[in-house]
Amino acid sequence: MSGKRISREKETISKMIALYETQCPQASRDPGHYQALNAxxxxxxxxxxxGEEKPACKQCPVHCYQPAKREEMKQVMRWAGPRMLWRHPILxxxxxIDDRRPVPELPEKCRPNNKA
Known part of the structure; x- marks a missing residue:
């Protein structure tokens, strides 16, 4: 179950992908591709x-996206980001604002073992 911050992130990403899919002339892939990217x-x-304390993905020390999907998402965000202000100003x-949040310390379960 996700909290308010994660739900808002999901909504923002969903709106960005939808905007990119419908408006960008270079987005010539089938609609199922963007549904899969959103999923x-x-x-x-x-x-x-x-969790709820997550930093903006571009500032995160843990890169959880596969490299190809990360590049594609960057492209979507680069194109849709400036246009989102007019379509979804509150989001x-x-x-x-979330982008300016400090990056929290890496959780213990994700830290590499420093045993020599």
Whole structure:
């Protein structure tokens, strides 16, 4: 079960992907591709090691996306981000505020063992 912050992140990502899919001329893939990308992002958010204290993904020390999907998501966000201000201003402002949150310390379960 996800909290308010994770739910808001999911909604923001969903809106960004939908905007990119419908408006971007380069988004010539089938609609199922973007539904799968959105489902992948939701799954990654559900499994975030930071939970409700998560930093913005671009500042996160744990890269939980596969490299190809991470690059694709960056492309979606780069294109949709500036346009989100006009379509979904409240979500955009809240996302920008969340982006300024400090990066929390890595949870104990994710730290590498420093045994020599």
């Amino acid at each position: 992948y992002a939701d799954k990654r958010l559900d499994k975030c090691v930071f 955009t402002v809240r996302h920008l």
